[in-house]
Amino acid sequence: MHTKSMKVRMWLYVVLVIGIFSMIGYNLAILQIRDVDQYSSSANSRRTKTIPLRGTRGMILDADSITLAEDRLVNDVNFYRDPGTNSAAAY
Numbered sequence: 001m002h003t004k005s006m007k008v009r010m011w012l013y014v015v016l017v018i019g020i021f022s023m024i025g026y027n028l029a030i031l032q033i034r035d036v037d038q039y040s041s042s043a044n045s046r047r048t049k050t051i052p053l054r055g056t057r058g059m060i061l062d063a064d065s066i067t068l069a070e071d072r073l074v075n076d077v078n079f080y081r082d083p084g085t086n087s088a089a090a091y
Contacts, residue, residue, distance in 0.1 A: 031039070056071035 056073075058071060059067050060069040062068055
């Protein structure tokens with residue numbers, strides 16, 4: 001049997017849960033609608049990352065002073081993907 005106090009507690013719980021989800025939904029709408037320009041520009045500025053590289057290490061020699069590996073200066077390679085092209089034909 002449900003008593004009156006149990007029904008009141010149940011309704012308070014339901015109202016509390018609905019209130020919490022309403023606040024989450026409101027804040028999500030604020031992020032996606034009102035602040036879209038701010039977060040979009042922030043995401044665009046963080047799209048690329050510069051990684052500094054250390055200098056050369058030198059040659060690797062075996063016990064008989066035969067060169068096994070050496071450092072060579074190579075060209076810098078950058079890959080850019082256009083976010084507007086999402087079709088399989090673009091790859």
